[in-house]
Amino acid sequence: MLDTLLPILIFSVLALAAVGAVRRVRLWRQGRPARVELLKGLASMPRRYLVDLHHVVARDKVMSNTHVATAGGFVAAAVLMILVHGFGLAEGVLGWLLLLTSGVMFVGSLFVARRRRNPPARLSRGPWMRLPKSLMAFSLGVFAITLPSVGLLPEGLLAGTGGVLLAFVLLLVVAWGLAEMLIGMGWGGPMKHAFAGALHLAFHRRPERFSTRRGGEGRSTGLKALDLEDPEAPLGVEKPADFTWNQLLGFDACVQCGRCEAVCPAFAAGQPLNPKKLIQDMVVGMAGGSDAQYAGSPYPDRPVGEHQGSPHGPIVAREGKALVDAETLWSCTTCRACVEECPMMIEHVDAIVDMRRFLTLEHGQTPGKGAEVLDNLIATDNPGGFDPGARMHWAADLELPLMSQRGQAEVLLWLGDGAYDMRNQRTLRALIKVLRAAGVDFAVLGDEERDSGDVARRLGDEATFQSLARRNIATLSKYRFERIVTCxxxxxxxxxxxxxxxxGDYAVSHHSTFIAELYDAGRLDFRAWKGGRVTYHDPCYLGRYNGEFEAPRNVLKALGIEVAEMQRSGFRSRCCGGGGGAPITDVPGKQRIPDMRMGDVQETGADLVAVGCPQCTAMLEGVVDSDAEVRDIAELVADALVEGAPSSTPGPASTRQPLAEEVA
Incomplete structure (x- = not known):
């Protein structure tokens, strides 16, 4: 009986799965065209899955091993099942391998069941709660029907009335498992992520994220530029179909594990953003419908079931129901914690900025002080609306060398718009003191420097960003320098x-990295630290965006400071709340993100929190009920300098070796 019905069942399921896969591909192809390397992407998929994806999954060792056993066992068992029971190739080693792989899958499914017995709040429930049973049904059913094929059970066991009944039960169990595992990949359900996820890795929006070395060390964090010269090109994303097709594919790959939700600072603060829910809303929009079936944590203070959309309907409606509220998009600090934690390597921040671009460029709907800041950038080249000619007033007594007078220098010191802020001017003064103590040949642009455009771009104003960037690039092209250094x-x-x-292609260094190089080259000498307990706050745009975690800590170590690490530090550092224009749009929540971060500081018992970002300084110093002092690394270094040390003799670049050679 099974010899006849099993092949029919297997190939019928495969046919339905193929129809579902075509249907799913059509949903993705509603998106705009995107250039991908078809064959190279498919060829790279196994490595991206086994190395890069598992580099993220392996942060949770138990779940990593569970995933290897369950997913690996399923893929191997499915292929072997087709060969053994579909084509009747049970003789030899194939049948035994099928027993082994289905057994491994069953063991993995036990750990999945244990995980789902009392799941953490971040995990979606609903259909996902049946997944352990489906995994067990598939693995146990395949294991049982294979036993007679390898001679471990007599063939006559499935004969007679009792045997036929047993065979029918086994057939139902296998059908249950096959339906969930294979048909569900294309038609919807928990296993949808397996099909979409594999292709998402092959045709990822950012293929440069994937490493050619073991460990998944690729990095790609810069936003993609809009083509403002093409009148047919959309200015941002208005509707789901405006995303590129491989972005829609990426949304469909979401496994709803909630790792992004667990690390999102806006969600923790009670603002109306949950990155997992946002991605699921984009899937709803792609397929059409409402979010009523969503079974995870909602946006704070936003009930499930009130949002709906379609592929060609607006994501954010000016009137009536839509997929998301505008406040959801403006709550994001663009800290990339969600992207860093996502095991499927989905690009949440890209999607959010794409949607912001439409709201800003097409409708001018930038909340809070957003419109004022953008107007200031257009009129005065700085977000505060200050007189561009006043950029250097704070440094009148420092006699800073200007590029316009020098023409070239070893280092171009980029001051940033902190030059207009009295607090950050202290950091800049400290950094200049350090550079002079190390004898660095540096110069500044002075009044020729404009805002870098970061705030404009994160607020969705791509036109203003590109205008600022092109003018800065034109200015920089007039001068010769080895690198740019900025705090x-x-x-x-x-x-x-x-x-x-x-x-504009430049070698750019954060001041902490440059100071660490100067110290290693023997050009700085410090007095030992005699202060209190110190912790260090990792800026998002230095750490997660650019992978620089060690240099600031090395500088603090050189000062004799043993850092008391916060629980959330390094790549899991909590955002200060100052990025992405969040202080400008100012979406209210139940608490403030910087208050939570200073709470992390308080848990370490630190008297001082070292920072390396003017926005982090401003946000953390704004917490009124904290006793911890906030100081930039440059300030700590400047205070610790040993005056008159041999390394502090300045000199022009022509008389010294380049820093890279000194370090080497």
Whole structure:
């Protein structure tokens, strides 16, 4: 009986799965065209899955091993099941391998069941709660029907009335498992992520994220530029179909694990954003319908079931129901914690900024002080609306060398718009003191420097960003320098990672990295730290965006400081709340993000929190009920300098070796 019915069942399920796959592909292809490398992407998919994806999954060792056993066992068992029971190739080693792989899958499914017995709040429930049973049904059913094929059970066991009944039960169990595992991949259900996820890895929006070395060390964090010269090109994303097709594919790959939800600062603060829900809303929009079936945590203070959309309907409606509220998009700080934690490597921030671009460029719907800041950038080249000619007033007594007078220098010091802020001027003064103590040949642009455009771009005003960037690039092209150094991670990121598309390729260093190099080259000498307990706050745009975690800590170590690490530090550092224009749009929540971060500081017992970003300084110093002092690394270094040390003798670049050679 099974010899006849099993092949029919298997190939019928495969046919339905193929129809579902075509249907799913058509949903993705509603999106705009995107250039991908078809064959190279498919060829790279196994490595991206086994190395890059599992580099993220492996942060939870138990779930990593569970996933290897369950997913690996399923893929191997499915292929072997087709060969053994579909084509009747049970002789030899194939039948035994099928027993082994289905057994491994069953063991993995037990751990999945344990995980789902009392799941954490971040995990979606609903259909996902039946997944352990479906995994067990597939693995146990395949295991049982294979036993007679390898001679471990007599063939006559399935004969007679009792045997036929047993065979029918086994057939139903296998059909249950096959339906969930294979048909569900294309028609919807928990296993949808397996099909979409594999192709998402092959045709990822950012293939440069994937490493050619073991460990998944690829990095790609710069926003993609809009083509403002093409009148047919959309200015941002108004409706789901405006996303590129591989972005829609990426949304469909979401496994609803909620890792993004668990690390999102806006969600923790009670603002109306949950990155997992946002991605699921985009899937709803792609297929059409409402969010009534969503079985995870909602947006704070936003009930499930009140949002709906369609592929060609607006994502954010000016009137009536839509997929998301505008406040959801403006709550994001663009910290990339969600992207860093996503095991499927989905690009949440890209999607949010794409949708912001439409609201800003097409409708001028930038909330809070957003419109005022953008107007200031257009009129005065700085977000505060200050007189551009006053950029250097704070440094009148420092006699800073100007590029317009020098023409070239070893280092171009990028001041950033912190030059207009009295608090950040202290950091800049400290950094200048350090550079002079190390004998660095540096110069500044002075009044020729404009805002880097970071705020404009994150607020969705691509036109203003590109205008600022092109004018800065034109100014920089007039001078010769080896690298740009800045104490602002946002300028550091934009200059180093986002100007390239517009023709500006520069070597850019954060001041902590440069100070660490100067110390290693023997050009700085410090007195030992005699202060209290110190912790360090990782800026998002330095750490997660650019992978610089060690240099600031090395500088603090050189000062004799043993850092008391916060629980959320390094790539899992909590955002200060100052990025992405969040302080400008100012969407209210139940608490403030910087208050939560200073709570993390308080847990360490630190008297001082070292920072490396002017926005982090402003946000953390704004917490009124904290006793911890906030100081930039440059200030700590400047205070610790040993005056008159041999390394502090300045000199022109022509008389010294380049820094890279000194370090080497």
């Amino acid at each position: 602002d991670p946002h300028s550091f990121h934009v200059l180093g990672n986002e100007y390239g598309e517009l023709g």
